[in-house]
Amino acid sequence: MEKKLLVEDQIRKNKRDTVLVCTFMAFLFIGIILALGIYLFGGNILVALIFALPISIGYVLMMYSISVKTVLSAARARPANANIREEKLLIHRVEEMSIASGLPMPKVYVQDSEYINAFATGRNPSEGIVCVTTGALYKLNQEELTGVIAHEMSHIKNYDIRVATVTIAVVGAISLISEIVFYSMFWGGASRGGRRDGGGIIVIIAFLFAILAPIFANLTYLAISRKREYLADSTGAYLSRNPEGLAKALEKIKQDAPSTKPKGSKTVAPLYISNPFKSQNISSMWSTHPPIDERIRRLRSM
């Protein structure tokens, strides 16, 4: 009983952390709109808002609507074939985890790759997609595979795909607006030199903010991504009632980590169970995933 409580506490803590980081992102977003207002519209924040909101909302919606297709085609994924035993067993494990989570059965895809990896996508839990590499199918045993599937199902259950897509889109919107501010300085500076005189120090602060905001937005996004990984690990452990399965799978992933860059799009990286592009053990502000050893340690402490 105590074991279960620990997992539930971890789930709660991870959710709280996400809210905190998302709030920070919202502040950045408000800040960049303020900067835009101060710089481009002479301090008229309302005009800046009217200008920036449709752009941002349109951008977010567009990213959201094309995300699933982009991910699947970037990974070159194909539907699992029940006539191949390994892929049939994969479908079995997904069926089991869909029962354990109480979620509808997601579509099962396979990506041809020698490395152990997996990702989940889909806009909401009722149209979830789980994709596993052939490397994972042949190198992991069924207990480990169950752990990996439980992790991916947790991403679906926790609406992480939505969290990821929306935050990526917001980061994009922030970068876009900051670029508008940035370039308007050059054009404004060249043709209507008098424009900058009005605000003095505030204008400079706004300009600096416009330069720094995209960097902070990216860092915030990465922090969210790492939190969601921990959350999916703990939810997955709760679903499968077996943290050890995922821990062992992560150990194999660590040993299996590619030395050279695998093919595939880098935009998909945050969705995988472990980052296919970066080396595994460096804890960095710039990684989409927490260090694998720390994830194993947390799983084993449950």
Added chain:
Amino acid sequence: MVIWILGITLLIIVLFLVFIFFGYYNRIIRLENRIDNSWAQIDVQLKRRADLIPNLMETVKGYMKHERETLESVTRARSALMSAKTPQENIDADNMLTGALKTLFAVAESYPDLKANQNFLNLQDELTNTENKISYSRQHFNDSILAFNNIVETIPGKWFASFMGKKVREMLQIPEASREVPQVKF
């Protein structure tokens, strides 16, 4: 004026209480439906498992002529499962079947011809799958009961539940042996 204020305040309070009642009523019904639904899940899997057994027997019969006792215990467990009525009876019979199958598959290890049989391999996969599904849906069933009981036993849900005539439901007792993690190794 005073009467108006009093009246409106009273109306707001009544509306507020009505909404709370609706909320709890729907929640209790929803949680109860979840329990029934998750039992239906288990039931489907139990049936599927019972249906797979005759096939397995047919495949195994030719190879395991000298394992009469093992085969009989599987058949016995299956008929216990078929005649079970209450959820607990169902689960007990299913545990019996799990034990009998475990023995059968262990014995099968010493029959290389059988192990190479494609049909046998397939049935083994299917049976493992249903067994895991049963244990996960059992887990989900107990989770659903826990959520329901938490509402029915705590205040103010307790008052609404007794008004609706809803009582605490009993969780499935899972024997010590099968409480461990579902076996998915091969």
